Amino acid sequence: MELVAENSLGHRLEIATEAGVPNHATATLIIGRQTWRVSDQDCPRFRAALDVFQTLPPLRPGPALLQPGAARERPMPPFRPHGELWTIRTQVYAPDWSSMDVELRGSQGPYAFWLTDTVAAIQRCNPPVAPAAPLP
Numbered sequence: 001m002e003l004v005a006e007n008s009l010g011h012r013l014e015i016a017t018e019a020g021v022p023n024h025a026t027a028t029l030i031i032g033r034q035t036w037r038v039s040d041q042d043c044p045r046f047r048a049a050l051d052v053f054q055t056l057p058p059l060r061p062g063p064a065l066l067q068p069g070a071a072r073e074r075p076m077p078p079f080r081p082h083g084e085l086w087t088i089r090t091q092v093y094a095p096d097w098s099s100m101d102v103e104l105r106g107s108q109g110p111y112a113f114w115l116t117d118t119v120a121a122i123q124r125c126n127p128p129v130a131p132a133a134p135l136p
Contacts, residue, residue, distance in 0.1 A: 027122055
């Protein structure tokens with residue numbers, strides 16, 4: 001399973017890697033009836049987005065008050081007005097490389113912001129390749 005993300009505007013972003021090839025990826029972005037396909041080698045903006053992805057903070061599952069350093073009062077996290085709601089399906093990895101399949105939803109925070117920015121970057125790489133087939 002790779003990373004598949006869909007947002008509240010109907011955009012679908014799929015990011016795939018090739019077995020045995022670290023730090024390289026391809027992306028398929030579908031918006032309406034348009035499709036973009038890029039790789040990190042032919043789209044510098046997508047390569048830059050992948051570099052940012054590697055710096056995103058780790059996610060910690062569980063109740064907020066059970067997190068390390070938890071307090072009743074927390075600072076306000078970064079916010080983007082009109083943030084798109086994203087649903088992400090992918091795997092998460094523990095430090096020992098054990099993994100779990102997860103589905104995440106959110107419109108704010110570094111992962112939602114990264115997805116929105118990555119969609120914009122892919123669109124600027126080149127024009128869509130062809131109309132997308134209708135979704136079932």
